[in-house]
Amino acid sequence: MADSKTKVNIKTSAPKSSSAQRASNGASSSTAMRLLNVEAMYGSFRAVNDVTLDIEAKSVTAFIGPSGCGKTTLLRTLNRMHETLPGATVKGSIQVGGTDLYDPSVDPVRVRRSIGMVFQKPNPFPAMSIAQNVSSGLRLSGTKSKRDVAEIVEESLRKAALWDEVKDKLNEPGVSLSGGQQQRLCIARTIAVEPEIVLMDEPCSALDPLATLKIEELIGELKTRFTIVIVTHNMQQAARVSDTTAFFNMGADRGGYLVETGPTNKIFTNPSNKLTEDYIAGRFG
């Protein structure tokens, strides 16, 4: 009974109720997400092996590791985007507020509504204006919002540090912006639906250094409101933006596994695993 009630809660969860919900579930109040023995498969290929990991709420967790170590794949399991690829499956459990995201009763659409995602390549909707892009999640998901859409658009663009640059051209196409602006537009679009957790898949890899800096500053501001998980190839970026770092490596079977996780400071200065130390020092990867 209590269990089913929790499921109802997660399906309709809003940021306001989430902390109370977590507390009521008795989990550590700072844990937003708990991964237990997560495995991700592409057909018969195991891309991610047995990852167990806690993700802290209202902080930035970085997934780092060499190419092919499964960090992006793991990230995509966190909001059930992995399974949208043909043949892709997930084993293990991912718990948010005590509910397993992969429980058969959970609708992936609802999961994605509370766990948003920013992609590697900025992908604003080409047929939509800047304002329409921001409100697209609300409009397309058919969510009836009591608040004024224009208000949400402005607020989201302000939170994404883009408002001042676009406030005079909200009706111009989203794709008319520069790459860095497009990525901030995508962030605005993601936070407009008020997710609890924002997943970022190498959000700066297609951007120049200045645009990257802006996004990194933005991540620092966003973590006061959202739990952020970021995949990055750039170790300096992980060191700059994250509070916790999880280091992944590719095993002998070409599947990725978690080597170690800990406070970013510790991982970068005093890692417990020799592999981590070698990777941080640039000796491989």
Add this chain to the structure above:
Amino acid sequence: MTVAPGTQTEQRFALTDSDRRRMRTNRIMLRIIQVATFVAVLPVFLILIAILAKGLGTLDLAFLVNNPLDEQVGIANAIKGSLAMTGIALLISAPIGIAAAIFLNEYASTAVQRIGDTLVDILLGVPSIVAGLFIFLLVVPALGYNGYAGALALSVLMTPVVIRTTQEVLRLVPAGLREASLALGVPMWRTTIFVTCRTALSGILTGLVLALSRGIGETAPLLLTAQGSNDSVIDLGAPLSSMTIVIYNNTISSDPTKFAQAWTCALVLFAIALTLNVLIRFKTINSRVL
């Protein structure tokens, strides 16, 4: 290969016989493909000149608004018949074709998609007279020649065109857009309609116009199903005329005035087809989406 001593730098790039042979072959081949291109596009101008020269003389407003049984000659019923049958065919082909393309591209498994693609290929290759014969056997013995049968025959030919062009533009929609939408918590069906199809909209419309221009030029399937008529009343339940049928019937006629009318009708048909094609170009160029 024959390097003379002393003036090595000058001699190094001197032309040999084999170089000259290669350059001559190059010139000849280039000229051949130029001529081939010219020959390929020549009919455009010849057709245009021929139908303008032969058709323009008898083209006037009366020809467009009169019916065959009026005092003056005219093809009003044929124009209306063509538009009605192609229009109804499009009303059948557009929803079925777009839906099938969405299913094959967005939802079907790879195996089903492969089977579907092959079937669409086969359908695209069905000779139009065979499609006409099929509808003829299906409809005419029971209901007689009629406009609906003509529309049905055209839709058999137009549907695969709609499917294929829609599939091609859907393929151009970046996967990242679908993912972005799904990651916002938008259900798959809404993503398909409001993101994927919306992004591909102008391409889909182009496909519809393409199907329309395919349908409006068909003759054989209409001869077998709509038969043709001189009646000025457009009744889809009865034998119906089309521009192509008029061209066919008047061309095989021994009456020189009728023969001339065939050319005028051809001119009108060509103008409509050309307009549709220009429309496609205009639409494609002005689209910022796809």
